[in-house]
Amino acid sequence: MEKQDIRFRIKETCDERTPDVLNSIKNSSEFRVPVKNKKSLLDYFSLKSFSYSLASVFVIALLITLVMTSQPSTPVIASTITVDINPSIEITLDEDDNVINVVAINDDGEEIINPNTTFRGLSLDQAIEILIEEAYDQGFIVDTTEENVVLISVDSDNSELRERLETQLETKIAAEVVKYSALVRVIKERNPDVTNEQLENLVTIARNNKITIAKLSLINKIIILDDSYTLFNLKDQSIKDLYILHYSLLSPIENITDIEPDEVQDLIDDAQEHQITVAKLLLINKILELEEAYTLEDLKDLTVRELNGIHYKLLNTETTEDDNPGNNDDPGNSDDPGNGN
Amino acid sequence: MANKDINELVKQLQNGNIEVFDDIYYQTKNIVYYSIFIILKDYQLSEDIMQDTYLKALDKIHTYKPRAHFKSWIVTIAKNLAINEFNRRKREMLIDISEQEYILGSCASTAENEVLISQIFTVLSDIEKEVVLLHVVGDLKHREIAKLLNKPLGTITWTYNKAIKKLKEKI
Numbered sequence: 001m002e003k004q005d006i007r008f009r010i011k012e013t014c015d016e017r018t019p020d021v022l023n024s025i026k027n028s029s030e031f032r033v034p035v036k037n038k039k040s041l042l043d044y045f046s047l048k049s050f051s052y053s054l055a056s057v058f059v060i061a062l063l064i065t066l067v068m069t070s071q072p073s074t075p076v077i078a079s080t081i082t083v084d085i086n087p088s089i090e091i092t093l094d095e096d097d098n099v100i101n102v103v104a105i106n107d108d109g110e111e112i113i114n115p116n117t118t119f120r121g122l123s124l125d126q127a128i129e130i131l132i133e134e135a136y137d138q139g140f141i142v143d144t145t146e147e148n149v150v151l152i153s154v155d156s157d158n159s160e161l162r163e164r165l166e167t168q169l170e171t172k173i174a175a176e177v178v179k180y181s182a183l184v185r186v187i188k189e190r191n192p193d194v195t196n197e198q199l200e201n202l203v204t205i206a207r208n209n210k211i212t213i214a215k216l217s218l219i220n221k222i223i224i225l226d227d228s229y230t231l232f233n234l235k236d237q238s239i240k241d242l243y244i245l246h247y248s249l250l251s252p253i254e255n256i257t258d259i260e261p262d263e264v265q266d267l268i269d270d271a272q273e274h275q276i277t278v279a280k281l282l283l284i285n286k287i288l289e290l291e292e293a294y295t296l297e298d299l300k301d302l303t304v305r306e307l308n309g310i311h312y313k314l315l316n317t318e319t320t321e322d323d324n325p326g327n328n329d330d331p332g333n334s335d336d337p338g339n340g341n
Numbered sequence: 342m343a344n345k346d347i348n349e350l351v352k353q354l355q356n357g358n359i360e361v362f363d364d365i366y367y368q369t370k371n372i373v374y375y376s377i378f379i380i381l382k383d384y385q386l387s388e389d390i391m392q393d394t395y396l397k398a399l400d401k402i403h404t405y406k407p408r409a410h411f412k413s414w415i416v417t418i419a420k421n422l423a424i425n426e427f428n429r430r431k432r433e434m435l436i437d438i439s440e441q442e443y444i445l446g447s448c449a450s451t452a453e454n455e456v457l458i459s460q461i462f463t464v465l466s467d468i469e470k471e472v473v474l475l476h477v478v479g480d481l482k483h484r485e486i487a488k489l490l491n492k493p494l495g496t497i498t499w500t501y502n503k504a505i506k507k508l509k510e511k512i
Contacts (some may be wrong), residue, residue, distance in 0.1 A: 005506075020370070025395045033358075122496075150379075
C-alpha cells in the first residue's frame with residue numbers, strides 16, 4: 001500500500017469517526033462572540049504594558065550584546081561519510097555521530113535529498129533510513145534478483161571511529177535495502193594512501209567531476225587495469241557497473257598465481273610489446289584457448305568489455321555442446337535405423 | 342480550504358460575525374477531536390472536551406493572532422483542556438493509568454477502517470500518533486507541527502515516515 005493510500009484512508013476514517021457536537025456547542029449559554037474591549041489612549045500607556053515594553057527592550061539589548069560578543073558555535077566535523085549508488089551523497093557527523101549536514105555531490109544526489117527534510121541533529125541511522133527510502137522510491141535501488149551495489153567511504157582522523165562507522169553504515173544500509181526485498185552488496189573504499197597535497201589534488205578532480213573520492217578511487221583502479229578507459233567515460237557510470245567492470249578486469253589476474261614465475265615476466269614483456277595490459281593479454285589468451293580461429297592481432301584492439309563478451313559466448317557455446325546429447329556427428333554412434341550412413 | 346481562508350473566517354468571527362463559526366468548526370473538528378482522544382483515550386469524554394474546546398476558543402478568540410496557524414492554536418487549547426481533565430481524573434482516581442486502553446466506542450465505519458484506527462492507536466507511539474494525525478488529519482505542514490510540539494523539524498519528518506512505514510507493515 002502506497003503512502004498516499006494510507007494517508008487517504010486515515011483521513012477518511014477519522015472523518016467518519018469524529019462526532020459532531022456543533023449543535024451542543026450552539027445550545028450552550030456560552031456560545032457567543034465576546035465583545036472586543038476598545039482600548040483608550042490611556043490604556044496604551046498603562047504601567048503594566050509600559051513596563052513590559054521596557055523589559056522587552058532591555059532583554060533584546062542584552063541578547064544582541066551576548067550574540068555579538070560570543071563566539072558562534074559551529075559544530076566540529078568528526079567524520080565525513082560518502083555514499084554512492086548512482087546518487088552520490090556526503091554526510092558530515094559531529095563527535096556524537098549526529099548529522100551536521102547532508103549534501104548531494106551529483107544531480108542524482110539532489111533527487112534523493114528532500115529539501116523539506118532537515119537532517120541536522122538526526123543520527124546516522126535515521127539519515128540513512130530516509131536516504132535509502134528515497135533512493136528506492138526514485139528507482140535507484142531496485143528489488144529484482146540482481147544485487148544493488150553501494151559504495152561507502154568514511155573519512156576520519158580517528159581510525160577506531162572510522163572502522164566503527166564503516167561497520168555501522170554497512171550494516172544499516174544492508175538492513176534498509178533488505179526491507180524493500182532487494183539485494184545489496186556494500187563495498188568500502190578508503191582514501192588513497194597519498195600525501196596531503198596529492199589528496200587535495202584528488203579532491204579537486206573529484207569535485208570538478210561531481211563524484212566522490214571513493215568513486216574516483218574505483219575509477220582509477222579500473223584505468224590502471226585497462227587504460228583504454230578514461231575518467232571522462234567512467235564518471236557517469238553507476239557504482240554497480242563500475243564494480244562489475246573492475247571485477248571483470250581483476251578476474252584474469254587472479255589466475256596469475258597458477259603461472260610459473262619466469263612465465264609471468266614473459267607475459268609482462270608480451271603485454272608491453274603489444275601495448276596492452278597484462279589483464280587484457282590473459283583474457284585474450286583464454287579466448288585463444290577456446291577458439292583457435294582468433295589471433296592476438298584480431299583481439300588486441302578490442303575493449304575489455306568486448307573481450308569479456310566473446311569469452312562469455314565461447315564458454316557458453318562449449319557448455320551447450322557438452323550438455324546436449326543429441327548433438328553428435330559421429331555416424332558410428334547413430335541408433336537411427338533410418339540412417340543410411 | 343487553505344490557511345489564508347480560515348484566517349479570513351477567524352477575522353470575521355473576531356469582528357462579531359458568528360455565522361462563520363460553522364465553517365471554522367467543520368474545518369477543524371477532526372484534528373481537535375483526535376488531539377484530545379490521544380490523551381484521554383475515551384470516546385465520550387473526548388466529545389465533551391471537544392465541546393469545551395470550541396467554547397473556550399470562542400471566548401478567547403480575540404487573543405488569536407494570525408502569526409500561527411489557527412489549527413495549531415485551537416489544538417493547543419484542546420490539548421490543555423484534555424491534559425487538565427486527565428490530571429483531574431487521575432487525582433480523583435477515576436482512571437487506572439497503568440491499564441488504560443483506548444475505548445474506541447461504536448461508530449458506523451467499515452471493518453477495514455476500524456482496523457486502521459485500532460492500528461494507529463495501538464501500534465504507534467504517542468509522538469508518532471500526534472505527528473500522523475496533525476499532518477494527515479489536520480493538514481499541518483511538518484514545520485508547523487515542529488513548532489507546535491516544540492521539536493526539531495528533522496525529528497518530525499523522520500517520526501512521520503517511520504510511523505507510516507509501521508502502519509504499512511501492519512495493514
